[in-house]
Amino acid sequence: MRKLWLATLALSVVLAGGCGSAGGNGGATGGTNPGNAAPPAQTPDNGNAPQTTPEQPGSGNGGNAGAGNNGAQTPPAENGNSGSNEPPPPAQPTAEELLAQRVAKMTLDEKVGEMLIAGLDGTTASAQAKRMIQEQHVGGFIFYKNNVTTPAGVAAYVNQLKAWNKANPAPLFISVDQEGGRVSRLPGLLKIPPARTIxxxxxxxxxxxxxxxxxKAGKLMGFNVDFAPVLDINSNPNNPVIGDRSFGTTPKRVTDMGLSVLESIRGQGVVPVVKHFPGHGDTSVDSHLELPVVNKTLAQLKAFEWVPFKAAVEDGADMVMVAHILFPKIDPSHPASLSKTIITDELRGELGFQGVVITDDMTMGAISEHFGLAQAAVTSVKAGSDIILLAHGYDDAKTVVGALKQAVQKGAITQQRIDESVTRILALKQRYKLSDAAIPAKPDVSGVNAIIKKAVSAH
Structure with missing residues (x-):
C-alpha cells in the first residue's frame, strides 16, 4: 500500500511540473526538508485558491499531441537549425524555490502566526476568533466538544473562519480531536468503539x-487535521489518561492498528497526527493536571515505546504531537515538548522525522503549573517544535505570538529557525491541497454512519 501511494505521489509531482509542489521528501529553504511524502502538492497561488487535480496520463493536452494547426507540421528551418538566435528560455523555478519565495514574502507576524493552532470559544465564530485571524494571523484552530452542535452548525462555523482568513498567506488548519471512544467531538455520528476494543x-x-x-466525517464538516491515531502503548494499567485510547499493550498490536488508521485518515485527504511522542502509555499522572515523570532510558524507549512511532515515520507520517512528559534520564530539565534532545536529536535525528512537530496543548497543567506560557513557547520552538497548540484563550494566543516575535527580534530565536518551521507548515498545507473555499452548508453524514455500522456489526 505504501509503495503504491508513493508511486502515485511521484507521478503527480512529475505531472505537476514546476508548479510549486512541495512533494515527497524534497528539501525546502535553507537546507530544510518540508516534510514526508503525502498527497500531491497544489500550485501555490496565495495558498488559498481552490486547486485542481493534476491531469492523468493521456488526458488534457497530452492527448492532443500533433493536433495543433489542423495537423500541419512546421517546416524545418534551413541549414538544419531552428532558424532563431534567441537564447533558450530560463529554467522554471523548482518547487523548493517557489516555496522559499512564498516564505520570503511573509512578514514576521504572518510567519509566527502560522506556528499557532488556537482554541475557540462558543459554537459560532466570534469577534475574538476574527482578531486571532486578522491580527495574530494564526495558522489554524482546534475544535472541542463545546464548539460543535450539529454538522450544519460546524460547517457554518468553519466557513466563517475560512472567509475571514482569505487575506492571509495560507489556508487554515481546521483541526479536531476525533479518535473514537471517549475522545469523540464530531456531532451526528454513530458511536465509534474505543481503540482498545478495536x-x-x-x-x-x-x-x-x-x-x-x-x-470522511472530518472532511465533510470542514476539518483537514485529525489528532489521531494514538500510538501510545498502554503498558501501565494505572494510566489515567491513555487506557482504552490505546490499541493495546504490545508494540506490534499498536503498530498494526495505528498504521492502518493513519493510512485511512490520510486517504481521505485529512492530515493524521500521531501522538503522544515519546510515549504516554507508562505514565501514572494525567498531564492535563500535572507533569508526568517516566524514568526510562533512551534504550528502553527505543525498544518499546518508539516502535509504533518509528513505523509511522517510515510510513510517511506528516505530523507528530509531542507530549508533556519529563524523562529525567534523557533530559532532566525539560519535558519532551520543550526538549531539544527529544525533538531535534531523537525524533528528527534518530528517527528521521522530517514533517511537522506540534506540541500537546500548552495550557495543560503539566506546562502551566511549572513553566510560564510565553517562555515555554519560546523554549519549545528553540527545541524544534513547529506548531504550538493552545486549546483555550484569545489572550494566550496573543501572549505566545508576542513572545515568539520578541525572541526573534532579540536574537534568542533566529529568523532561519522560524523559516524552517514555516516552510514545513506551508509544504504540508500544499501537499494536502488545503483551501479556504467554503464547504457545503449541510454535511450529510449518513454515508459515514453506514460505514461505522457495517464495520462495528461485523465485529
Missing part, C-alpha cells in the same frame, strides 16, 4: 474502516 479484534482492516470513517 485493537482486541486483531483486525487491522477493521481499524482501517474506522480510520476511513474518521477521515
Amino acid at each position: 485493537g482486541d479484534t486483531g483486525d487491522a482492516a477493521y481499524a482501517g474502516q474506522i480510520g476511513t470513517a474518521l477521515g
Whole structure:
C-alpha cells in the first residue's frame, strides 16, 4: 500500500511540473526538508485558491499531441537549425524555490502566526476568533466538544473562519480531536468503539474502516487535521489518561492498528497526527493536571515505546504531537515538548522525522503549573517544535505570538529557525491541497454512519 501511494505521489509531482509542489521528501529553504511524502502538492497561488487535480496520463493536452494547426507540421528551418538566435528560455523555478519565495514574502507576524493552532470559544465564530485571524494571523484552530452542535452548525462555523482568513498567506488548519471512544467531538455520528476494543479484534482492516470513517466525517464538516491515531502503548494499567485510547499493550498490536488508521485518515485527504511522542502509555499522572515523570532510558524507549512511532515515520507520517512528559534520564530539565534532545536529536535525528512537530496543548497543567506560557513557547520552538497548540484563550494566543516575535527580534530565536518551521507548515498545507473555499452548508453524514455500522456489526 505504501509503495503504491508513493508511486502515485511521484507521478503527480512529475505531472505537476514546476508548479510549486512541495512533494515527497524534497528539501525546502535553507537546507530544510518540508516534510514526508503525502498527497500531491497544489500550485501555490496565495495558498488559498481552490486547486485542481493534476491531469492523468493521456488526458488534457497530452492527448492532443500533433493536433495543433489542423495537423500541419512546421517546416524545418534551413541549414538544419531552428532558424532563431534567441537564447533558450530560463529554467522554471523548482518547487523548493517557489516555496522559499512564498516564505520570503511573509512578514514576521504572518510567519509566527502560522506556528499557532488556537482554541475557540462558543459554537459560532466570534469577534475574538476574527482578531486571532486578522491580527495574530494564526495558522489554524482546534475544535472541542463545546464548539460543535450539529454538522450544519460546524460547517457554518468553519466557513466563517475560512472567509475571514482569505487575506492571509495560507489556508487554515481546521483541526479536531476525533479518535473514537471517549475522545469523540464530531456531532451526528454513530458511536465509534474505543481503540482498545478495536485493537482486541486483531483486525487491522477493521481499524482501517474506522480510520476511513474518521477521515470522511472530518472532511465533510470542514476539518483537514485529525489528532489521531494514538500510538501510545498502554503498558501501565494505572494510566489515567491513555487506557482504552490505546490499541493495546504490545508494540506490534499498536503498530498494526495505528498504521492502518493513519493510512485511512490520510486517504481521505485529512492530515493524521500521531501522538503522544515519546510515549504516554507508562505514565501514572494525567498531564492535563500535572507533569508526568517516566524514568526510562533512551534504550528502553527505543525498544518499546518508539516502535509504533518509528513505523509511522517510515510510513510517511506528516505530523507528530509531542507530549508533556519529563524523562529525567534523557533530559532532566525539560519535558519532551520543550526538549531539544527529544525533538531535534531523537525524533528528527534518530528517527528521521522530517514533517511537522506540534506540541500537546500548552495550557495543560503539566506546562502551566511549572513553566510560564510565553517562555515555554519560546523554549519549545528553540527545541524544534513547529506548531504550538493552545486549546483555550484569545489572550494566550496573543501572549505566545508576542513572545515568539520578541525572541526573534532579540536574537534568542533566529529568523532561519522560524523559516524552517514555516516552510514545513506551508509544504504540508500544499501537499494536502488545503483551501479556504467554503464547504457545503449541510454535511450529510449518513454515508459515514453506514460505514461505522457495517464495520462495528461485523465485529
